Amino acid sequence: xxxxxxxxxxxxxxxxxxxxxxxxxxxxxxxxxxxxxxxxxxxxxxxxxxxxxxxxxxxxxxxxxxxxxxxxxxxxxxxxxxxxxxxxxx
Numbered sequence: 001x002x003x004x005x006x007x008x009x010x011x012x013x014x015x016x017x018x019x020x021x022x023x024x025x026x027x028x029x030x031x032x033x034x035x036x037x038x039x040x041x042x043x044x045x046x047x048x049x050x051x052x053x054x055x056x057x058x059x060x061x062x063x064x065x066x067x068x069x070x071x072x073x074x075x076x077x078x079x080x081x082x083x084x085x086x087x088x089x090x
Contacts, residue, residue: 016073017087028075029068032059 016022035056042049061078062068070077080086 013071013073016071017076022067022070022074022077024069025071025073027069028059028062028072031072032056032063032068035059 035052038052039049039056042052058075058078059072061081062070062074065077065081067074067077076087
């Protein structure tokens with residue numbers, strides 16, 4: 001968390017991920033809407049947004065597993081599902 005990699009957002013959401021507290025702040029379902037708008041606009045402009053598409057896929061994995069109403073820090077759950085490994089609780 002030191003140096004240039006320091007991030008208040010990562011500090012707060014990382015703690016939520018570790019403690020498994022996914023109470024809604026900014027819900028995954030809202031992120032999906034915003035990411036789809038960004039991808040739609042990019043398609044219209046002929047612009048590639050591969051990391052945005054990747055984020056949208058992870059959000060979709062969460063939503064497909066009943067997590068659309070959780071905070072976006074629950075995105076860690078999609079990664080855990082893909083890895084078949086849960087992040088250790090603190």
